[in-house]
Structures are given as structure tokens and as C-alpha cells.
Amino acid sequence: MPVKGLNDNAVAASVAELNARLADMIALRLALKQAHWNVKGPNFIGIHELFDVAHGRLAGHEDTIAERVQILGGVALGTLEAVAGAVTVEAYPTDLVADRDHVAAISGRMAALGEKVRGAIETVSDAGDEGTMDIFVGLSRALDKDLWFIESHLGG
Numbered sequence: 001m002p003v004k005g006l007n008d009n010a011v012a013a014s015v016a017e018l019n020a021r022l023a024d025m026i027a028l029r030l031a032l033k034q035a036h037w038n039v040k041g042p043n044f045i046g047i048h049e050l051f052d053v054a055h056g057r058l059a060g061h062e063d064t065i066a067e068r069v070q071i072l073g074g075v076a077l078g079t080l081e082a083v084a085g086a087v088t089v090e091a092y093p094t095d096l097v098a099d100r101d102h103v104a105a106i107s108g109r110m111a112a113l114g115e116k117v118r119g120a121i122e123t124v125s126d127a128g129d130e131g132t133m134d135i136f137v138g139l140s141r142a143l144d145k146d147l148w149f150i151e152s153h154l155g156g
């Protein structure tokens, strides 16, 4: 049963945007674990722990995004196969070691996702779904903050 007051076009736009960004979030979250596990360098412990904290925060937002799909009457697409087919985040390299390299690689992907989420805010707002827009606004703010935490390790 769709959310009361939303027309079919708004629901379709929101479900598509939510699932598209869910795929990107899952990919970025896996990249954060890859970085958490493999990073080495003089700032090891802080960066190692920060990647894991950011991973956990992203997981929380994923749950909100996927459950919003359900609230709208759609099907949340979070399997490995669905994500692999939908992801727009650039593939994360498996040969990175140095903390600066991981910080730069994660930061670039997080910034790219942040831009996509800003686009999602506009798309679902134009479609008339303020409830989904609010979820994306919260996600956007959270990504901005974690990007600040992470990229600050690169210095000025």
C-alpha cells in the first residue's frame, strides 16, 4: 500500500532513486571495510578506527533507505548481485596500503556519492515526496560530515 497522498509517479521516482543510492552506499560501505582492514601508516589507529565508525554510520542510513522503499510499497534491492548491477561508485582498488592513499580513495568516492545524493534530493523533491527528500537530506549531511572527518587527514 503506497504512502497516502503520494501519486504513482512520486513513488516510482523515489523507489528508483532509493535503490540506486542504496547500491552506491553498500559499495562505499564495503570499500570502507576494505580500507579499515588493509590500511597501514603513521596515522594507523585513528584512520583504521574512523573507517569502521563511518562504515557503521553508513549501515544505519542504508537501513533507513531500504525501509523507506518498503514503506513506499517497493522492493529493496540489496543483494550482492543487485548491487553489482546498479552501482555507480568507482570500483575500489585492492592494492592500496598507505593511509594517504586509502584516505584519498575513500574521500573521492564519498564526495561523488554526496553529489549523487544531492541530485536525489532534487529528484524526489520535484516528484513531490518530501518524506524521502528528508531522508536524503539527512544522508547528505552525514556524508558531508564523514567526508570532513576522513579527508582532514590529508591536511590543508
Ligand SMILES: [Fe+2]
Residues within 6 Å of the ligand: 036, 052
Ligand atoms: Fe575491525
